[in-house]
Amino acid sequence: MTTTPTAQTEPRTALVTGASSGIGEAIARELAAAGCTVAVHGRDEQRTRAVAEDIERQGGRAVALTADLSQGPDVVRALAIEARTQLGGHVDVLVNNAGVYPGGPTESLDDDTVDALLATNIRAPHVLVATLAPGMAERGSGHIVNIGSWMARVGVPFMALYPATKAAVEQLTRAWAAEYGHRGIRVVTVAPGATATPGNADSADVLTAMTKGTPAGTPVQPVDIARTVRWVVSDQAAFVTGGTIDVDGGIASTRLS
Template identity: 45%
Template sequence: MEFSGKVALVTGSNSGIGRAIAQDLAALGAHVLVSGRDAERGAQTVAAIRAGSGKADFLPADLRDADSARELARRATETAGHVDILVNNAGIGAFGPTPATTETDFDTMYAVNVKAPYFLTAALAPAMAERGAGAVVNISTMVASFGLPGMALYGSTKAAVNLLTKAWAAEFGPQGVRVNAVAPGPVLTEGTEPMGDGLGRLAAQAPAARIADPTEIARAVVYLAGNGASFVQGVVLPVDGGRAAV
């Protein structure tokens, strides 16, 4: 029970990768604060964790601005007393040609993918630093490190997350807060299912030549959040079936 006594806030944990992360952390003893927009799916995730003798609570949040991030941080602290592990998983992805991107599309994606994790980390990391320990794990993407047609907007938001990961490691690391990121490749989730054959074609470009399951990404997050990564700081860990190698 590596995370016994620890509190983990996982954003966007109603489904997909976030749910897998929440379930894995709870199975290892963490009190998991499940967060997302859909209360019904949040309740289902909490029920599944509790059915496995884990500890979890649901905190609804629509992370689209600084105020919503600060409010989630406040409620998380109020509910559990403190937060030891923050997983910035909530995000949105939309793909298409640059000329077709509207200003609303642009602003919405940057608000959810960059602004919300920025201000959530700003609200929670200082308390971790005061206690001398904590972990922040950001969820990025493999397309933050190379260009693909139609992914300029999404990839650029996650490239910002990669830089924030390194900057926060430099800022909070000296006080014992480790900040790292995971960069997944193609993963089959409720959010990526509409991509259809496109997801498989993307996966075929990597040595593993297959689509990942959310649990495979969750294991990497658990590693970075845990004691086994005690000397790992500011890393963006590719979990992409080897796509970073080709």
């Protein structure tokens, strides 16, 4: 007999944060291609709208929503509520992708940067889940995908706080999978490796050097992360919850020399 841990329903609506660029944009496009109506969220209004409009041009369904997630929790809550309204009353998939990754010597990270890191990478996902998970639970199905990072489990010089925020995200995933699992919600961390995106375009040579000695040998592409997210929120992944899926070309788990 086949059993599934949760009542399975292929998702129809999704909110993807940070979808005006890079990995989030690829996820929004992939979920739209899978048939979801997607709330494309970003901070920059023009780029956010451009992604939503292009999804529509390609035959998908999308709305554009802007909000600065580093602002107070009320701004983040308002985004969640607006997304739910625009998506017809329910959000089946929440992808917590928006994130910032400033680095540098620990003593050089100023207070505003520390605040922005904590607010964007940890508090915003927490507020979004607190606002949207009860509705998913009421419907008996939902998906939360948190975008982590290979850096969460490796000590990297001049990158102390950012990986710590991603380690926090992995722990939130485990806790939310336990908290909401029996009400039909699966929660997964997808952890990218060094990925070529607009956010790190000015460090392309660093990315090349970082990935040269990995099994993949090159940076990850955003679409590779997006395809994994698409699979994670499908019924094909019915027993996948609570853990971390590395999409990193082996950077976190291997040494070739």
